[in-house]
Amino acid sequence: MNMVDLPKPIAAYVEANARLDIDGMLKPLLPDAVFIDNGKHFAGHAAIRRLFEEEVVPVKAIFTPDMVREESSNVVVVEGPAHGDFPGSPLRFTYSFKLANGAITMLEITV
Template sequence: MPMDLPQPIAGYVEANARLDIDGMLQPFQRDAVFIDNGKHFEGQAAIRQLFEEEVIPVKAIFAPDTVREEDGDVVVEGPAHGDFPGSPLRFTYRFTLVEDAITTLEVTV
């Protein structure tokens, strides 16, 4: 991966490229929050369900092309492609990291 992403984010992106749910969950704290276009998923079980129901079936793979720090968060942008209407779509992922783990991830189109 050409970009210099913090390890938890790089791990998430690499696992997403393989559509590996366990690998995608690994960098998240147990009580992490995933906000997907305004819908909140709290805890790893809810995030796993989101991945199982909305990411894996449409083979949604995020390919970041920019990264910046903003207000203490890491903001990563890029297209996601898969078997969904409008693919590829450009997404913004805002990660909050604490002690090398993702505590919050907010995804917007």
């Protein structure tokens, strides 16, 4: 899938994730964004940063989208494998992004 197919804030998040760049992954998220990782809720940049530092970067979890669909005017669902140093890698994930004003307000990740 070509990154051009993704809305700008989602493309920025995915590109930063490919570099394991925490600041880059946070940049397209609003300061009060909510990140739901398999049912666990993290609200705001500080909590999301801790999640990235403790659970994403150490296992080098990199998401590679291969499907995208718009569910509504502000919800975009992106699917694809994530590779890294974690059991079962690669695993297929679904990322549901809620967008507003050119930024990510919520991201929910499920397996």
